[in-house]
Amino acid sequence: MPANACLEGHQHKPIIMMKKNLLALLLTVIISFSLKAQNPIIKDIFTADPAPIVHKGTVYLYTGHDTASVTATNYKMPDWHVFSSKDMVNWKDHGVLLSPQTFSWATGDAYAAQCIERDGKFYWFVSTFHKSNADSKGGSAIGVAVSDSPTGPFKDAIGKALITHEMTTDTKHGWKDIDPTVFIDDDGQAYLFWGNGSCKWVKLKKNMIEMDGQISVFKPQNYIEGPWVYKREKLYYLVYASAGTKPEMIEYCTATNPAGPWTYRGIIQKNVPNSFTTHPGIIDFKGKSYFFYHNGSLPTGGSYRRSICVDYMYYNPDGTIKEIVQTTEGVKPAK
Incomplete structure (x- = not known):
């Protein structure tokens, strides 16, 4: 060598x-x-309008699904997905579990929706559009699907829309009856809130598929759409997307009665990256509070190609909500 x-x-x-x-x-x-960089938490498809629930130690996340092209100037949302997680970090996609095609009366896109459990059944309240027929002149509508499991299979619970365009007359635009949120009070009374342009609400019967009384309408300060209603301790919270600025922000009101009066409390989430809209979803899980929302921060994302994120949510001693800190880190595994 x-x-x-x-x-x-x-x-x-x-x-x-x-x-x-x-x-x-x-x-x-x-x-x-x-x-x-946990946020967005769903990275393989574009998701929007988060609606989380907690059931038997698991978080189930019900979402919309954006499929519009990069150059699109409107929404294309063919179906709803369900994801689940036991630790808020690792999410399993259960696939497409519902679409407007599930409802014989429905047409158009799969707008915001929320699922809730009662007496062992899961009621998924959805917003889409109604076909023009003898029952309706078309326009936005709210339906309800039901299942024995949080991951389906789901079927149309009543064979018709629960809320149709003709039932609300305070505003005239075709998409005024969208974005349902539902909760069950401590006394067992269920409430449905929804609406674009104004907030509507009605009591539901115990079967969760019939209205119990007349629809009421009110207009919280800066309200535009996407309500999320829940109760924490003795306070009721109405959290919503606001029209005070463009793009949307998240603001909220509180009340001591779900029928109001509602007291305006202010902004808790400012504009999100690369999306005109945002949408709240709130849960408590394993001792912490979580705030879900969507933005347009994935590669090729935008206002019509959105992605769901989650960050921690904190309350002041008087029950008011601290401003949400939006992060790319997201949350740590829940223990």
């Missing part, structure tokens, strides 16, 4: 080791970034 062969071998070893160290460092950075 030439004398300089050994020398060259020794010279190459530091270079090889340096390359290995650089590669290891790069992999560490990539892994570290992927672990920290």
Whole structure:
């Protein structure tokens, strides 16, 4: 072996080791970034309008599904998905579990929806559009599907729309009856809230598929759409997308009675990245409060190609909500 062969071998070893160290460092950075950058939490499809529930130690997340092209100037939302997680970090996609085609009376896109459990059944309230026929002149409508499981199969619970365009007359535009949110009070009374342009609400019978009384209409400050109603301790919360600025922000009111009066409390989430709209979904899980929303931050994302995120939510001692801090890190695994 030439004398300089050994020398060259020794010279190459530091270079090889340096390359290995650089590669290891790069992999560490990539892994570290992927672990920290949890938001958006769903990355393989575009999702919108988050509606989480907690059932038997698992979070079920009901979502819309954006499929519009990169250059589209309107929504294309063919169906609803369900995801589940036991730790708020790892999410399983249960696939398409519902679409407007599930309802014989429905047509158009799969707008915001929310599912709730009662007496072992799961009622999924959805917003879409009604076909023009003897029952309706068309326009937005709210239906309800039912299942024995949070992941289906779901079927139309009543064979017709629960809320039709003709039932509300305070505004005239065709999409005024969208974005249902539903909750059950401590006394067992269920309430349905919804609406674009104004907020509507009505009591539901215990079977969850019939109205119990007349529809009421009111207009919280800056309200535009996407209500989320829930109760925490002795306060009722009405959280919604606001029209005070463009793009939308999230503002809220509180009340001591679900029928109101509602007291305006202010902004809790400012504009989101790369999306005109945002939409709230709120749960408590394993001792922490979580705020779900959507933005347009995935590659090729935007106002019609949105993605769901989640961050922590905190309350002040008087029950008011602290401003949501939007992060790319998201939340840590719930224990």
